Amino acid sequence: MSLPxxxxxxxAIFICSRAEHVSIQTEGVQKAADYLTSEVLSLSCNETQLGDADIDPKGSDQDRTDWIFFISALNFCFWRSDTIYLVVFRDREYSxxxxxxxxxxxxxxxxIPLYRPEFYSQISEARLGELLKPEVGEIPLCMKRTQILREVGSVLCEMxxxxxxxVLSCQGSTQRLVSSxxxxxxSxxxxxPSTHEPGRQVYFYKRAQILSADLWYHFKGSGPGAFHDINELTMFPDYRVPQVLYSLGAISYSPELMGIIKRGQQLEAGGKIEQELRGTSVRCVEVLKELIIxxxxxxxLDKARENGWEINSxxxxxxxxxxSKRxxxxxxxxxxxxxxxTTFY
Ligand SMILES: Nc1nc2c(c(CN[C@H]3C=C[C@H](O)[C@@H]3O)cn2[C@@H]2O[C@H](COP(=O)(O)O)[C@@H](O)[C@H]2O)c(=O)[nH]1
Structure with missing residues (x-):
């Protein structure tokens, strides 16, 4: 089997060849590449960060690695149809x-050592809900989050x-880490299963890939984040980046899909439209990368590197x-x- x-x-290539509702816009993607090229030449990578030092993982390498894993295990569905998921911490609002x-x-x-496997492998839904409680309402999908934590926590406790x-046993390979x-x-x-061709499977691996990337980012490419094949990873198809690609004109939607999205209607998980949104986004970022390079x-490329940019997905x-924040x-x-x-993104 090929690398994950x-x-x-x-x-992504397969989905794009069959997609009916989402497509890459030839002109729009060129314009988006122009924009991104000028940004990496003029902005340092640090300037695009969001100043989140207060909420970043802290402690020893082990603490920070377990913290990043915990975040990745629950890195999905932070939207709600009634109000936003908003938390105030040290007098600042985060959503x-x-x-x-x-x-x-x-x-x-x-x-509370929330990110430690021995703590969360036994956690109850009520306790998790209390710890992740936003200003108004509840964290979405609390029961699913509890099940996932118990599943991954007990595996980690056995290990x-x-x-x-x-992470260390993967010897600096994101592909080994994603596979493991x-x-x-x-979870x-x-x-x-592909909705375009019976018998075919389609893969996105959003949380498994962003886990490797977040280790690389957080540890600045060294220690547990030293990956020699970081360029292998694709973008992480979630609900935010497709929206950004649309707003930059790089992808477009069919009138039917536009209607669904504008009405705030929910799409079917694993359905055709979802596969098209995610697959096209992955492909679009691959195309953008080639154009920018x-x-x-x-x-x-040397100038971008001086600004702290590696041009990869x-x-x-x-x-x-x-x-999407700026x-x-x-x-x-x-x-x-x-x-x-969904619990995938
Ligand atoms: N493709 C992609 N999706 C990402 C991220 C991140 C944050 N990563 C940070 C970690 C280290 C670096 O500093 C990164 O900046 C979260 N998400 C996804 O977005 C959605 C939530 O969005 P909103 O409701 O607006 O907060 C949800 O599906 C969540 O899983 C990313 O980077 N790429």
Whole structure:
């Protein structure tokens, strides 16, 4: 079987060749590549970060690795149809994914070792709900989150109580790490039968891939984040980056899909439209990457590196996701994000 990220790339090419509701826009993707090229030449990578030091993982390498694993295990569905998931921590408001990170930091500050497998392998739904409680309402999918934590927590406890040894055993390969995570933790198996061709499987692996990327990012490419094949990873197909690609004009939607999204209607998990949104996003970022590398040339790539940019799918994905925060109004007014109840993203 091919490497896991290659399976994602191959699925994306296949889905794009059959897609009816989502397509890459030839002109729009060129414009988006122009924009991203000028951004990596003029902005340092640090300037695009969101200043989240308060909510970042802290402690020893083992603590931070377990913290990042915990976040990845629950890195899905932070939207709600009634109100946003909002957490206040140290007088600052955080919403969505960052709200979740803030809730984890809040628990740790209160002396609760929430990210430790021995703690969460036994956690109850009520306790988890209390620890991740937003300002208004509840964390979405609390029961599913509890089940996932119990599943991954008990596997980690059997393996000695930490995720760090597994990371180190992968010897700097994201592909080995993604494969091991998929093998040991069924809740990371983000794949489904193709809705375009019976008998075919399509793969996305959003949480398993972003886990490797977040280790690389957090440890600045060394220690548990030293990966020699970081460029293998694809972007992480979630509900935010497709919205950004749409707002940049790089992808477009059929009138039917546009209607569904504008009405705030939920899509079917694992259905045709979802596969098209995710597969096209993966392919679109691959195309953008090639275009940006060609535009930069050797000299431009060196200049981008001086600004802290490696041009790979991970850094483009991070850029696009953060763009949804920096340019929130622009993105939100162009199109809402698609809605699916899922534990994959
Ligand atoms: N493709 C992609 N999806 C990402 C992220 C992140 C955060 N990663 C940070 C970690 C280290 C770096 O600093 C990254 O910036 C969260 N998500 C997804 O977004 C959704 C939530 O969105 P919202 O409701 O707006 O907060 C949800 O599906 C969540 O799983 C990313 O980077 N790429």
């Amino acid at each position: 990220s290659q399976r994602v790339r191959d699925s 969505g994914y960052r709200g979740f990170c803030a809730a984890v930091a809040r628990a740790v500050q209160a002396g 000695g109580g930490s995720f760090l040894p597994l 995570v998929l093998d040991k933790f069924p 990371f198996r983000d794949e489904s 060609a535009r930069l040339g050797e000299v431009g 991970v850094s483009l994905d991070y850029f696009l996701w953060r763009y 340019e929130r109004i622009k993105v939100e007014t162009s199109v809402p994000h698609h809605r699916i109840i």
